[in-house]
Amino acid sequence: MFAYIVRRVLATIPVMAIVALFVFSLLYIAPGDPAAVIAGDQATPADVERIRASLGLDRPFLVRFGEWVFRILRGDLGVSIFTNLPVTRMIAQRIEPTLSLMVVTLFLAITIAVPLGVVAAWKAGSWIDRGVMAFAVLGFSVPVFVVGYLLAYFFALELDWFPVQGYTPFAQGVGPWLSNLVLPAVALGGVYIALIARITRATMLEVLQQDYIRTARAKGAGQGTMLFVHALKNAAVPIVTVIGIGVALLIGGAVVTESVFAIPGLGRLTVDAILRRDYPVIQGVILLFSFVYVLVNLLIDLSYTLFDPRIRY
Amino acid sequence: MERRSFLKFAAGAASVPALGGGLSAPALAQGAAARTLRFVPQANLANFDPIWGTQYVVRNAAMLVWDTLYGFDSKLQPQRQMVESEEVSADGLTWTFKLRSGLKFHDGEPVLAKDAVASMARWAVRDPMGQMIRAIQNELVAVDDRTFRWSLKQPYPKMLLALAKNNSPCSFVMPERIAKTDPFQQITEYVGSGPFRFVKDEWVPGAKASFAKFDGYVPREEAADWMAGGKRVMVDKVEWVIMPDPATASSALQNGEVDWWENPIADLVPLLKRNRNVNVDIADPLGNVGSFRMNHLHAPFNDPRARRAVLMAMSQEDYMRALVGDNPELWKPLPGFFTPDTPLYSEAGGEPLKGKRDYEGAKKLLKEAGYDGQPITILVAQDQPITKAFGDVSADLLKRIGMNVDFVATDWGTVGSRRAVKTPPSQGGWHVFHTWHAGADCINPAAYTAIRANGDGAWFGWPKSEAIEAARDAWFAAPDMTAEKAAIDKLNKEAMDFGLYAPTGFFLSYQAWRKNVSGVVKAPIPFFWGVTKS
Numbered sequence: 152m153f154a155y156i157v158r159r160v161l162a163t164i165p166v167m168a169i170v171a172l173f174v175f176s177l178l179y180i181a182p183g184d185p186a187a188v189i190a191g192d193q194a195t196p197a198d199v200e201r202i203r204a205s206l207g208l209d210r211p212f213l214v215r216f217g218e219w220v221f222r223i224l225r226g227d228l229g230v231s232i233f234t235n236l237p238v239t240r241m242i243a244q245r246i247e248p249t250l251s252l253m254v255v256t257l258f259l260a261i262t263i264a265v266p267l268g269v270v271a272a273w274k275a276g277s278w279i280d281r282g283v284m285a286f287a288v289l290g291f292s293v294p295v296f297v298v299g300y301l302l303a304y305f306f307a308l309e310l311d312w313f314p315v316q317g318y319t320p321f322a323q324g325v326g327p328w329l330s331n332l333v334l335p336a337v338a339l340g341g342v343y344i345a346l347i348a349r350i351t352r353a354t355m356l357e358v359l360q361q362d363y364i365r366t367a368r369a370k371g372a373g374q375g376t377m378l379f380v381h382a383l384k385n386a387a388v389p390i391v392t393v394i395g396i397g398v399a400l401l402i403g404g405a406v407v408t409e410s411v412f413a414i415p416g417l418g419r420l421t422v423d424a425i426l427r428r429d430y431p432v433i434q435g436v437i438l439l440f441s442f443v444y445v446l447v448n449l450l451i452d453l454s455y456t457l458f459d460p461r462i463r464y
Numbered sequence: 465m466e467r468r469s470f471l472k473f474a475a476g477a478a479s480v481p482a483l484g485g486g487l488s489a490p491a492l493a494q495g496a497a498a499r500t501l502r503f504v505p506q507a508n509l510a511n512f513d514p515i516w517g518t519q520y521v522v523r524n525a526a527m528l529v530w531d532t533l534y535g536f537d538s539k540l541q542p543q544r545q546m547v548e549s550e551e552v553s554a555d556g557l558t559w560t561f562k563l564r565s566g567l568k569f570h571d572g573e574p575v576l577a578k579d580a581v582a583s584m585a586r587w588a589v590r591d592p593m594g595q596m597i598r599a600i601q602n603e604l605v606a607v608d609d610r611t612f613r614w615s616l617k618q619p620y621p622k623m624l625l626a627l628a629k630n631n632s633p634c635s636f637v638m639p640e641r642i643a644k645t646d647p648f649q650q651i652t653e654y655v656g657s658g659p660f661r662f663v664k665d666e667w668v669p670g671a672k673a674s675f676a677k678f679d680g681y682v683p684r685e686e687a688a689d690w691m692a693g694g695k696r697v698m699v700d701k702v703e704w705v706i707m708p709d710p711a712t713a714s715s716a717l718q719n720g721e722v723d724w725w726e727n728p729i730a731d732l733v734p735l736l737k738r739n740r741n742v743n744v745d746i747a748d749p750l751g752n753v754g755s756f757r758m759n760h761l762h763a764p765f766n767d768p769r770a771r772r773a774v775l776m777a778m779s780q781e782d783y784m785r786a787l788v789g790d791n792p793e794l795w796k797p798l799p800g801f802f803t804p805d806t807p808l809y810s811e812a813g814g815e816p817l818k819g820k821r822d823y824e825g826a827k828k829l830l831k832e833a834g835y836d837g838q839p840i841t842i843l844v845a846q847d848q849p850i851t852k853a854f855g856d857v858s859a860d861l862l863k864r865i866g867m868n869v870d871f872v873a874t875d876w877g878t879v880g881s882r883r884a885v886k887t888p889p890s891q892g893g894w895h896v897f898h899t900w901h902a903g904a905d906c907i908n909p910a911a912y913t914a915i916r917a918n919g920d921g922a923w924f925g926w927p928k929s930e931a932i933e934a935a936r937d938a939w940f941a942a943p944d945m946t947a948e949k950a951a952i953d954k955l956n957k958e959a960m961d962f963g964l965y966a967p968t969g970f971f972l973s974y975q976a977w978r979k980n981v982s983g984v985v986k987a988p989i990p991f992f993w994g995v996t997k998s
Contacts, residue, residue, distance in 0.1 A: 199884060308715060316715070316721060419670055
């Protein structure tokens, strides 16, 4: 097991290297010029050129790439072109809201979607099953920002239960922290709930046809024990895999959700940086997201051993 | 349904409960200090050096933190601000300025003449008027702690205008150690002597910026009037809350989570106006001038006849309605280049933009200019509502006059870099892009970069016309208002005949604030002095 973990961690190095090369090259060839944004609309071409030179953006690709790689190897993601702040500090300022949003969304999604999928499979073909599947289709089809606006209307403006926007740090209390996160998490969780519920239902339907389920039933196991102990555990591997893959959905969805609810997280940082062509920030955030994705999938792979004793690394 | 339409719907739905008297603010908002004014600015404050980065949002924030030697009042006249008195020699070559006593920086250090000297030296490198002064400068030196002298090789009658103007970059005064930073490098310390101090620890670029009242600020005796007069601060703190989504900002304002929104989009204004807890009014009476900018380097727009063809076919009403809708309060036709209702406004030579639009005449002119059906590359930034609206109208206009449109839908960042490319459009260049100029920049030629016609040194499109440049020089040398007006009439006519660029109209925008906030003024910049919150 330990050797496997080491192998997997080592395997992330080439993955991250490829991501780094890809991100840097893509930004290099992408149109856009941070110097023009900094200089403002009234600046002359000469002003823009001087700012570009002062930022070192006029140097050859290899020189800039080499410097960037060298810095990264020392754990330095560079300094934002615009704010002059270290990228690591900017990420640190923004990571808590995004992490909070993802954790609450994951919690909501798993606690809602898995039981829904199980019940849908158990009552396959019934109105409950159709209702759950209709809900899943809606979850897939309605864009996050639409759900976000509707939630804000009903639960913030109409009922006055939650604030419209913003984020309160966890350190200021669980209540205020959660109050700012409920609506964004529900908005973001829609598609995730749909995904997990569908895969849970499909996997459970398959498992419920297995001989060992018939045996459990014959032995007099209760519905709850049969569904959640015998069946769900055997259906867990594909569900957990989808949860892991879905982290990418969460990252993408966080960008929109954070904009709609004005949450100062990494998603908004990424969008702002892309619009301004703040290369060091874009590179830093994408590297971080890639790393998180790789890490989550490693954890998912390791979790298989908990659900299926036949799997050994 | 397009996302923008949905925003309108969502915000509309959000306004329904507000019709019945508005909603109480949520507990979180109620907990906020009543003495903190929460403001949603036009854009993210991504950097905070008003000389290095000249975006308007940086200038607006800098106005809180750094003071200026002079400031424009609402009559667009320069008034003393940090300066107590000035003296100009009889030959107009030497200006001597004396600072007010008691001025202090936020770090407690007194403001000295050497600070003003270093600040003006840095500003003069980046500012167009500053560059003119620098070109004729003999010396800029501190005489004593409160006095500095600027001696010139030739008179510069617009000196006070240069030091007072609100166009970016403004002549902000910083401590000498900060002002000595290369003007093309960003400063790292944000110490000023303005009425607010910047709370750097609370700055989260893209999310929040805080400005605390500076207790050591010494306001002038006069009443505040835009950048001039006594800048008396009535709140403890101003928090800028960055909200990229207009529907969210609208809901937050209605819900009392923010107090003042700088630029509500036109679609949401009717909803805000119906909320009895919210005031809505014109933000900046100087408004904006829309621009259809042509590349003078490449055919067909290297021929003035092709540029004039655009002018004679262009319907400014189409552009303005696409942008602001049916509200006639928000736009005016602009058969000229200067801001309407300001002293130098001129319609001289503006006939091509008046009356019935002449598509046939335009086609004929294009033919005379040798247009042969080549693709016309229009860069249209889709992420800016203004340029998107203009781009759509322009595509239709050019097709109507028989042009083959190559519509490049892109983002503003890409337009910003591609417009600097001088190669032919088929090799990565361009024919047309759209932008807009703040009306405050277009009240005279001083900071009006887009009106220059000095070829390679000119703004994007690189127009070259000695007649336009001569008229501009005549304005700078004009000794009185009569001479200034004559120079501007000449400039406007020459620019119109030459087809310097095609103005797409003059438009205004709104601002909105909660009714428990008072003292909000109409101005090109959101001024926070004199603003109270109950």
